[in-house]
Amino acid sequence: MTSEKVKCLYCQSVNAITKSHCDHCGMPLAKSHPESANTKIKMFKPIYIVIVIFAIIMMFYLPR
Structure with missing residues (x-):
């Protein structure tokens, strides 16, 4: 499992790069940040x- 993180463009919370939706707000995460x-x-x-x-x-x- 990778430890890379990506910020949500909407709420700025940090999520795992493998996620497709933000854990905090539920919005889709960008494919290329x-x-x-x-x-x-x-x-x-x-x-x-x-x-x-x-x-x-x-x-x-x-x-x-």
Whole structure:
């Protein structure tokens, strides 16, 4: 049995990752939690690439 925990998005109580519904409020738990490390990395990469491209374009576009 795994000891990983996930927070409920509605009541913020901590539940086992194997549960499908919150023990406290009964709401369904998210399949992929927005606070997980994988979600943060997936969001970081595209944002970083867009900022780098924007910075490069601005280097050539702005007057010197």
